[in-house]
Amino acid sequence: MSARVPAVLVLEDGRTFRGEAYGRVGETVGEAVFSTGMTGYQETLTDPSYHRQVVVMTAPHVGNTGYNDEDQESSRIWVAGYVVRDPARVPSSWRSRRTLAEELDAQGVVGISGVDTRALTRHLRERGAMRVGVFSGPAAARGGAELLEAVRSAPAMEGTDLASLVSTPQPYVVPAVGERRFSVAAVDLGIKSMTPQRLAERGIEVTVLPSTASLEQVLAAGPDGSAPDGVFFSNGPGDPAAATHEIEVLQGVLERRIPFFGICYGNQLLGRALGYGTYKLKYGHRGINQPVMDLATRKVEVTAHNHGFAVDGRAGEVRDTPYGRAEVSHVGLNDGVVEGLRCLDVPAFSVQYHPEAAAGPHDAGYLFDRFVDLMGGTPAAELVDATGATDTTEENA
Incomplete structure (x- = not known):
């Protein structure tokens, strides 16, 4: 003491x-x-x-x-x-x-x-x-x-690539709970343990990979070296503009039209992969009480945040990207910051917050179900439904 x-x-x-x-x-x-x-x-x-x-x-x-x-x-x-x-x-x-x-x-x-x-x-x-x-x-x-x-004399946060300092050094597998429905390659940029658990609860076998994983390693992360059904990018620290390797891997995923879901840092990297800019927020969003609106449903969610950078853009804006059209799907109600992206022509979406809710509210848990729907063949442009507000995990039933 x-x-x-x-x-x-x-x-x-x-x-x-x-x-x-x-x-x-x-x-x-x-x-x-x-x-x-x-x-x-x-x-x-x-x-x-x-x-x-x-x-x-x-x-x-x-x-x-x-x-x-x-x-x-x-x-x-x-x-x-x-x-x-x-x-x-x-x-x-x-x-x-x-x-x-x-x-x-x-x-x-x-x-x-x-x-x-x-x-x-x-x-x-x-x-x-x-x-x-x-x-x-x-x-x-x-x-x-x-x-x-x-x-x-301490280094500033701008320009720092920190994911490799917090990522797992070796791949590991989190098995599906019950019958395996899908397999996902999760790139660990600073992943929280509850995130693969939330995926596993939905019948997903998760192979967690280091941030330095190559595109070839991501594409071989399914069962017995096969391609995974989806790719996930986690939360993490650092300036997204400095994560050039991870962005190139993500662009390879988009080119192959593999279903993609990203949260927090993963949202920023999807933005940069699509051609959006990112910028340093004045003081960031951190806590478990941040209000966000899903622009498709107009539903307001109380969410858990931890980010000091954000994607540029405006609410509801649709842009042409090298991978088709993309739109700003979620915005923060405190300051209008972009809180989510959705691709309309390739199977990919992301949010800026933490739907695994550890610790935090459970309003956004349904986003893992949207990822399941995306891997099941639902087009990204149709990932909006009236039932999307309910988290299907036993804890939130």
């Missing part, structure tokens, strides 16, 4: 916040981002999309349910640092195995508590996401100019 050890948070524009060490005592730098989720902090911490990011929690009380061994979304905590206001003194959950502070310390995650996270979040909303450092113990005793220089 690192209670009552002085700590300081330094933003790259020079603003500082003082508090106490939370987790490991030491120093860390990364991109400052804030998450608006009021629960699910363990899933947030273990989401590979947060690699090299220092996460500020807007909920004031964090750690109330401790840390368990079941809610991991990957094999480790990925955040570069953690910022909270009021950490729980004693966790209260029958599933808890240790405190959150103990787990952060065990995994070497430097954090800070006692910070006015409301003021910090407002600052990031006004000035935009920026680099930040958290320093505690002897590291915090250094001069302010030295700390600021350490922050400003």
Whole structure:
């Protein structure tokens, strides 16, 4: 435990916040981002999309349910640092195995508590996401100019290709639950463990591949080396403009008209494969309470987000691409950001959010059913129906 050890948070524009060490005592730098989720902090911490990011929690009380061994979304905590206001003194959950502070310390995650996270979040909303450092113990005793220089020397998120740093080093298979209906090659750009599980629940055998997988490896990821019935691109960290290899693989998938579904980073890569541009958001969308409208059904979904980049475009816009027509299918209701794409002439679609709902609402779980329909032969242009709002998994029945 690192209670009552002085700590300081330094933003790259020079603003500082003082508090106490939370987790490991030491120093860390990364991109400052804030998450608006009021629960699910363990899933947030273990989401590979947060690699090299220092996460500020807007909920004031964090750690109330401790840390368990079941809610991991990957094999480790990925955040570069953690910022909270009021950490729980004693966790209260029958599933808890240790405190959150103990787990952060065990995994070497430097954090800070006692910070006015409301003021910090407002600052990031006004000035935009920026680099930040958290320093505690002897590291915090250094001069302010030295700390600021350490922050400003950290790499920016723009132009970084991070998927290979968080991806699986070797392929692995998640078997279908019950009878196998389809096979899917899932390219791991920072995949969360719940995603292949949601696919498996629908009778899909999932072969998870490294981000460096070639097109030939993707095309041989079906049973006994055959072509898969579909291809999936996951969430992940980094600038989509830098993911040139993955984009080329995806273009090969589109050329062969193999059904494709992408989420989050996968949505951005589909956009770039189609010829859309991408850009850095001022402060991004992170949390489990983001409203999105499906423009085809006019249904509003509350969704889980974690992205700092977005695809350019306007609501309902249809563009001609090298693979036929494509349209903006979903938009965020807070700021109009593109939240989904749908190809009208090839079997491909994507969304910017996390329909696996770990942690988060279950409004978007039906998108996995749409992928099943796409692999079953339903044209992408017809993937809109009145029953699409219901997730068919047992958990949400």
